[in-house]
Amino acid sequence: MTNQECALNCGRQVPDSSYICPPCGTTTTRLLQSVQDELIEGPPRRVIPGLATDLDTAITRETNFGTGGSASGETPVLFNTSASEARTVLLSALATWTALIAEQRGLPHPAYLLRDLAAFLEHQVTWLRAQAAGAEALDEITAALRNATRVIDRPADRKYAGPCTTPDCDGEFIAYDQARLAHCRDCTATVELTARQDELLERANDMLLTAPQLEKALGGLGTEVRAKRIHEWCARDRLTNRGTPDRPMYRVGDVRHLAALAAARKGKAVA
Template identity: 30%
Template sequence: MTAPCPVSACPRPRPGHLTVCRACSAGLLRDLADVSNLETHLELTLSRQSRTGDRHGSRSADTALPYDERARSALTVLRSALVGWYRQLVDDEPRPGPICRQCSHPSCLWLHRSRPPADNLAAIARWLLRQRAALLGHQAVAEAVDELGAAIRQARRVIDRPPATWYAGPCRVDGCPADLYARHGATVIRCRECGGTHSAILREQWLMAQVADHLGTATEIARALAAFQPGLTPSMIRGYAHRGRILDRGQDELGRPLYRIGDVIALLNERIAG
């Protein structure tokens, strides 16, 4: 016996023994598994290490902020949604009597659930994933799918938006503190504050040196270098690793291999020079 899925705008039916359809359940779990990656990119954008967006306007029209407002908003919304559902699952479980040693006993389940995760989005998301049975079986799980899905889509829009300009470092001409932004394809960068000029090629080399020692998954590196290496794809990076052209530098919390960005850049430069 089936019934309509209660998730907003979901046209699929759901089996009678499930609270939401299987596709919405799987989508929620995939979104939670991606929170760690999203948190990393939002923090980078928030601290302006990634310098995404268009900041080339004049000082009077567009003074650069010390953070990215859209990233801050996305982090706030995502944290609110994750913490809200963490508290929902903890508060809904009645406080038990004496704790027994059987992990499947309601007392043990409550004890495990009541242990708070670390105060970061990735840890809260992992906690929710561990409690997937309680989450997916919750009578209001359709609201969780809608709320968490909307928060994660907002985060993805922030980090995936194509930058109109790229961050080219501080000016520093005669002590000028302004940040420089260049349009892709430009050869000369002019500071909007002091009028000083800079070589776009040298500034791009500076930017690549700044990120060289950072580690990332194939997808993260392809995304980070997309504006400078348009043909680079995650599958290409994985292929280089498979053939031993670049080394696996460890794994992230989901077991995905990590690569050094500088190794990928060096390999791409070799291909261009060859």
């Protein structure tokens, strides 16, 4: 059999007789692994909660506090599914494919629990890559895992640190709580958060974003600047609107520069 393109349309060639390329299989494997809690050897030793734990936590929060809009009103709504819905969709996707595979391969069916189903499927990825229906399975499993990951990705808990730098990994670096290291959910790569943030900011300087996007993006990278403030800078001609009058967009580098000036002025007084 000659090489063919990956059935998941990632654009990569499949080097063996499978339908799906190894990196796409690895992406699904890593996402399935991310369901489990993970022990990070220190120092300090810590347990990174897996997707299953995070979903449970988020569902508890929803039950306690509801899923209504944010208190400030200006924070953009980033997702419109609740954690409990995402969990139901994920459980159903994993259970459906587990049942099909277990029956076809004559394997014992694992318990109907996220962790058990994910652990079972993790070992079926190589087999799935070689099946004609494997693309549908991997596509659905990956989509359900990514959706659930996004739903529980609360900005207050995590910091985004950009796309993973591991070759052929399609994951993203996320830092947890006050962690010094950002961690890719799809592979085991970690990166020093501050170094990575500086690098990302340098690369992001020419990007155009709206004021609320800037507030969120720069906030996640350690620079506090309010959307209202950004509009004020523009109104006072200190900042150029590079979008339209209806949808003002600003250059990241320009806003960083003004934010740094403001922080330097204020910082001296506060410190």
